[in-house]
Amino acid sequence: MGNASPGKSDPAAAYRAAVAVIERLAAKGFTTYLAGGCVRDRLLNRTPVDYDVATEALPDVVEGLFPGAMTTGKCFGVVRVRIDSEEVEIATFRADHGYHDGRHPDSVTFSDPKTDALRRDFTINALFMDIGKDNRIIDFVEGQRDLDDRIVRCVGHPATRFKEDHLRMLRAVRFTSVLEFQLNTATADAIREQAGQVADIAAERIRDELTRILTESPRAGDALMLLDELDLLEPLLPEISAMRGTLQPPQFHPEGDVFEHTVLMLNEMESPSPRLAWAVLLHDVGKPPTITTDTDRIRFNRHATVGGDMTVEILRRLRFPNDDIDFITACVRGHMRTMDVPRMRRATLRRMVGAPTFPVELELHRLDCVGSHGELDNYDRLVAFQEEMANEPALPPAWISGGDILDMGIQEGPQIGHWLRKAYEAQLEDRFPERASLRAWLSEQIRG
Numbered sequence: 001m002g003n004a005s006p007g008k009s010d011p012a013a014a015y016r017a018a019v020a021v022i023e024r025l026a027a028k029g030f031t032t033y034l035a036g037g038c039v040r041d042r043l044l045n046r047t048p049v050d051y052d053v054a055t056e057a058l059p060d061v062v063e064g065l066f067p068g069a070m071t072t073g074k075c076f077g078v079v080r081v082r083i084d085s086e087e088v089e090i091a092t093f094r095a096d097h098g099y100h101d102g103r104h105p106d107s108v109t110f111s112d113p114k115t116d117a118l119r120r121d122f123t124i125n126a127l128f129m130d131i132g133k134d135n136r137i138i139d140f141v142e143g144q145r146d147l148d149d150r151i152v153r154c155v156g157h158p159a160t161r162f163k164e165d166h167l168r169m170l171r172a173v174r175f176t177s178v179l180e181f182q183l184n185t186a187t188a189d190a191i192r193e194q195a196g197q198v199a200d201i202a203a204e205r206i207r208d209e210l211t212r213i214l215t216e217s218p219r220a221g222d223a224l225m226l227l228d229e230l231d232l233l234e235p236l237l238p239e240i241s242a243m244r245g246t247l248q249p250p251q252f253h254p255e256g257d258v259f260e261h262t263v264l265m266l267n268e269m270e271s272p273s274p275r276l277a278w279a280v281l282l283h284d285v286g287k288p289p290t291i292t293t294d295t296d297r298i299r300f301n302r303h304a305t306v307g308g309d310m311t312v313e314i315l316r317r318l319r320f321p322n323d324d325i326d327f328i329t330a331c332v333r334g335h336m337r338t339m340d341v342p343r344m345r346r347a348t349l350r351r352m353v354g355a356p357t358f359p360v361e362l363e364l365h366r367l368d369c370v371g372s373h374g375e376l377d378n379y380d381r382l383v384a385f386q387e388e389m390a391n392e393p394a395l396p397p398a399w400i401s402g403g404d405i406l407d408m409g410i411q412e413g414p415q416i417g418h419w420l421r422k423a424y425e426a427q428l429e430d431r432f433p434e435r436a437s438l439r440a441w442l443s444e445q446i447r448g
Contacts, residue, residue, distance in 0.1 A: 011047045017083035018051035019131060021090060024065055026132055030057040033113070033128035033138060035091070040124045043137070043147055044179070053090045054116060054128060062090050076108055095119055099164040102200055114140045121161055121168045122175060123153050150181040158190030166197045169232060170209040177223035178216045188230060195231035206236060207318040214266070214277035221263035224281070239310055240281065242288040249298045253372045258287045264371035275324060276360050279331040280367055282311045308333035330357045331364055338365045341378040347428035353386050354395030398424050399435035400442060408446045419446065
C-alpha cells in the first residue's frame with residue numbers, strides 16, 4: 001500500500017487504447033461498446049481511471065485478434081490486452097449462472113448487450129457507450145435517470161445482487177460516498193438484511209474496498225457513518241463500532257464521543273494517503289477498552305499503547321503488508337506524544353521530526369486538534385521546528401561510535417548502548433560544535 005496511492009494510467013492514453021480495441025473489433029463486424037464505470041464517469045464529467053470494453057466477439061476471437069492477450073479470466077468471458085503501455089479489459093456480453101461462493105458465477109453463457117446489462121451490480125454501472133455512433137448511450141436499466149437523480153440503485157432485485165457477490169454491499173457504500181449520491185431505499189434495506197455476510201468476503205478484498213472508501217470519499221467520515229447505518233461496521237470492524245457511545249471529557253472533546261470525533265477527523269482529510277486514512281481511523285481504537293471514570297473525570301489510561309496493539313491485530317486480520325502495519329501502528333502508538341512538545345528536549349524533537357512516520361504523524365495531530373478542541377499551538381511549534389531543520393538533516397550521522405566507547409574503557413555489553421544514546425542526545429541538542437569536544441566530554445563522563 002505504501003504512503004502514496006498506486007500509480008494510475010494516463011487517462012488520455014487509456015482512452016486511446018480503448019478506442020483502438022473497439023475499432024479493431026468493429027472492423028471485423030462485432031458490436032463493441034465502452035462499458036461500466038468509464039461510461040458513468042464520462043457522463044458525470046469525471047475522468048475515468050480506466051476503460052472497459054464489452055463486445056459480442058467470443059473470447060477465442062478476441063484472443064486471435066490481439067496476440068499476447070492475457071486470458072486468466074477467459075472462463076468468464078474476460079480477456080485483457082495491452083495497447084502500448086495501457087491494459088484494456090475486454091468482456092464478451094454474457095449471462096451469469098449461480099454464485100455459490102458469494103463472489104464468482106458458477107458458469108456463464110455468452111449473450112447480448114441487454115442480458116449483459118441486467119447481470120451487472122448497479123444501474124449507474126450498467127451503461128454502454130457506442131463511440132462509433134457519436135457516443136450514443138445504450139441504457140437498458142434506467143441508469144441515466146439514476147445518474148441524473150444522483151442515486152445508487154441495484155440492477156433488478158437488490159437481495160439477488162448481493163447474494164451473488166457480497167462485496168457489492170461495500171461497493172454500494174463506496175459509490176454512494178465517492179460520488180456523493182443517495183443510496184436507494186430498497187438497496188439499503190437489502191444490505192441491512194445481508195450485512196452479516198460481509199464477514200465471508202476475503203480479507204484482502206475488504207481491505208482494498210475499505211481503503212478506497214477512506215481515501216476516495218470527499219467526506220470519509222460520512223462514509224463511516226453509512227457503514228454503521230447499514231449494519232456493516234460491526235461485522236467488519238467491531239473495534240470501530242465500539243467507539244460509538246464511548247464518552248470523552250468535554251473540556252478536551254466538546255464534539256462528542258470517540259466515534260463522532262473520528263468521523264470529524266475523517267471528514268477533514270484532503271486526498272489522504274492510505275496510511276494516513278487508516279491511522280486516523282484507528283488512532284483512538286484503544287479508548288473503548290481503557291475508559292475509566294476517576295473522580296467524575298473520564299480517562300483513557302495507556303489508550304495509545306493499547307490501541308497500537310489492537311491496530312496490529314486489525315491490520316493483520318485484513319492482510320495488510322508488514323511495512324504498512326509497522327508504519328500505521330507507530331502513528332497510533334505515538335499520537336499522544338505531541339502533548340509534550342512544549343517540554344521536549346531538542347534531541348527528542350529532532351528524533352521525532354526525523355522519523356519516516358513524521359509527515360503522517362504531523363497531519364494526524366492536526367486533524368486530531370481540528371476534530372476536537374481546535375487548538376493548534378503544538379502543531380505550529382512542530383511546523384516551525386521542521387522548517388528550522390529544513391537546511392540540515394534532522395537526524396545527522398552519529399559522531400561517536402561503539403568503538404569510541406570501547407576505547408574509553410567500557411566493556412562489551414548494555415553499557416555501550418547507554419553511552420551511545422547519551423552521546424547522540426548531546427550531539428542532537430547542539431551542546432558541542434564538533435566531534436572532538438563531544439568525545440572529550442563523554443570521556444570525562446565515563447571516567448566519572
